[in-house]
Amino acid sequence: MDRIPTSLQSEHEKRENETANIILEERSENLLDTTASWKNQTDFIITLIAYAIGLGNVWRFPYLCYKHGGGAFLVPYCLSWVLLAAPIFLLEVGLGQYLQRGSIGVWHICPAFKGVGVSNVIVSCLCNIYYCVISVWSMFYIFASFNVTLPWEACGHYWNDDYCLSEQSANTSLGNKSRVENSNTQTPVAQFWFNRVLQSTGDIEDVGSIQWELLALLAAVWLGTFFLLWRGITKARKVFYVCAIVPYVLLLILLIRGTTLPGALTGIKVYLTPNVSKLLDISVIFSSSLFHNCYFCHNFYVWRDAGTQVFYSSGIGYGSLIALGSHNKFHHNVYRDSILMCAINAGTSLTAGFAVFSILGHLAESLRKPVSEVVQSGVGLVFQVYPEAVKLMPLGPFWSRSSTVKLLLQPLLCAFSFSMCVVNGVIEGISEGVAKVMKQRKKQILAIVCLTKFLLGIPLVTYSGQYWLTLIDYYGAGGIPLLFIAFFEVIAIAWIFGASRLRQAMSEMVGFRISAYWTACWRYLTPLWLLALFSLVSVIIEPLKYASGIPYPNWAQVLGILMETFSILPIPVFICWSLVTASGPTFKEKFIQVFATPPDHRMSSREEQQT
Numbered sequence: 001m002d003r004i005p006t007s008l009q010s011e012h013e014k015r016e017n018e019t020a021n022i023i024l025e026e027r028s029e030n031l032l033d034t035t036a037s038w039k040n041q042t043d044f045i046i047t048l049i050a051y052a053i054g055l056g057n058v059w060r061f062p063y064l065c066y067k068h069g070g071g072a073f074l075v076p077y078c079l080s081w082v083l084l085a086a087p088i089f090l091l092e093v094g095l096g097q098y099l100q101r102g103s104i105g106v107w108h109i110c111p112a113f114k115g116v117g118v119s120n121v122i123v124s125c126l127c128n129i130y131y132c133v134i135s136v137w138s139m140f141y142i143f144a145s146f147n148v149t150l151p152w153e154a155c156g157h158y159w160n161d162d163y164c165l166s167e168q169s170a171n172t173s174l175g176n177k178s179r180v181e182n183s184n185t186q187t188p189v190a191q192f193w194f195n196r197v198l199q200s201t202g203d204i205e206d207v208g209s210i211q212w213e214l215l216a217l218l219a220a221v222w223l224g225t226f227f228l229l230w231r232g233i234t235k236a237r238k239v240f241y242v243c244a245i246v247p248y249v250l251l252l253i254l255l256i257r258g259t260t261l262p263g264a265l266t267g268i269k270v271y272l273t274p275n276v277s278k279l280l281d282i283s284v285i286f287s288s289s290l291f292h293n294c295y296f297c298h299n300f301y302v303w304r305d306a307g308t309q310v311f312y313s314s315g316i317g318y319g320s321l322i323a324l325g326s327h328n329k330f331h332h333n334v335y336r337d338s339i340l341m342c343a344i345n346a347g348t349s350l351t352a353g354f355a356v357f358s359i360l361g362h363l364a365e366s367l368r369k370p371v372s373e374v375v376q377s378g379v380g381l382v383f384q385v386y387p388e389a390v391k392l393m394p395l396g397p398f399w400s401r402s403s404t405v406k407l408l409l410q411p412l413l414c415a416f417s418f419s420m421c422v423v424n425g426v427i428e429g430i431s432e433g434v435a436k437v438m439k440q441r442k443k444q445i446l447a448i449v450c451l452t453k454f455l456l457g458i459p460l461v462t463y464s465g466q467y468w469l470t471l472i473d474y475y476g477a478g479g480i481p482l483l484f485i486a487f488f489e490v491i492a493i494a495w496i497f498g499a500s501r502l503r504q505a506m507s508e509m510v511g512f513r514i515s516a517y518w519t520a521c522w523r524y525l526t527p528l529w530l531l532a533l534f535s536l537v538s539v540i541i542e543p544l545k546y547a548s549g550i551p552y553p554n555w556a557q558v559l560g561i562l563m564e565t566f567s568i569l570p571i572p573v574f575i576c577w578s579l580v581t582a583s584g585p586t587f588k589e590k591f592i593q594v595f596a597t598p599p600d601h602r603m604s605s606r607e608e609q610q611t
Contacts, residue, residue, distance in 0.1 A: 068302045084530065088314075091489075092325065110492050123317070150390070164191050222453065258362070266365060335510045363388060480568070
């Protein structure tokens, strides 16, 4: 790689850095101070791991992989990582570091696209609401594990019914054969999940009552999130280390236990064997019988779900990576960290898949069912699979508490990052005078934000809560909003700010010239891949359905579409507003003015701000 002159790292700058570090560490106590900086490089890496490697890897990836038959999902998933996730990950973190601003503030380089930052904040807010509910479910399992025996080890509890079938009862006698072969049978783990934790009703319209235990835990989760935000990035760093390291240890334990179970190889074969028929025949998209070709529809959703899953796995498209990157020092090696994070991230998803499918293979052998019929695919998949593994381990209650901590910590860190993006985004989006007042009332602002999200999360802890969570996940923070936001983000940076300019900026920061591959991705490969995925998502719009295949009611579909529209509406609104308010007698002149390549608007680095 070509080296940039060493003058970038002059002794004068190093002295400035040392002085700035002392000042910034003191200022970093305040989360809402946009000049706050990470105490050291390790803090940034650990925080990225805690944020980006979270529920998307250990919760969403396994259930989508299971939904699409395992190996068939891995091919488009890996392709999307190379063409989509890695380039945008580097773009977002690098842009935040270069401009030293959050998800809304960075768009001073192209004000017409400020709506991208606003959409980032909206999607982050929606994800924040239901991620905390997943933490609540995890906390419930932790408290339920404080028993001599785990409550989901066997049938016979008040929440079990006649269809409950444990592994022991399935193997007791031939007299149980008809019961074992009954397709309606459920494991004690599944019945604990649906009948005890969720107390689930049949559909979203049957709200039932509030699950008061979950509501109390939801209040505790948001209280903890508030204190994390209040303490700021420096004090919260200790929590980040725990949240980044502990889940890996627990995932490794589950992987070892899962792969040593009888039948594990069956599940792993399903995971690694791609069904080519689910990936091909994409060419029929151009046929006249498109909307009647159900075979195509099946293939289409594999590619759609794989393409959108990389957003959840990597954390791109939410604005949080921009906000986290903005707390780096200007000459931090963002290129190295981004490549490292992408490799670790993809590897974590694949490892979680091995752990989940090995346990599914064991369940398939125990219940004498195909792997595809062992558990109900959906948002609760990991809450049916991980408890199944720990009950087979010595000291089951201990390992249950430990493994569920992983699912508790990761949503909390995501909630912290999302909330940081929302709060900083709001402050960056208002006038300087009001922002100063808001910074002086830090606790009050944070309390209002957390309380609002807590109230919005209450429907998700009712008896129909899992259906509400699925609705938000599918529409408000699903494929269309994320693809739409990412497309305009990449277009604005690559074609208006300039891909070559961004490459030069990153080279300036890291001290060497980065590969031209990234310029090609930002300009051509990534936008084309995003456009292709967005077109596929838009061509066939299937209504959200229950696990039984019955569609959600019309009012729920309309509500979902409204959330979807609300998430992406700021982008066209800001573009239109910029065109209307631009000076010039003709539309052509206004267009050129709005979308012209901006001058060098880089904010002064923190080193320069301290001189």
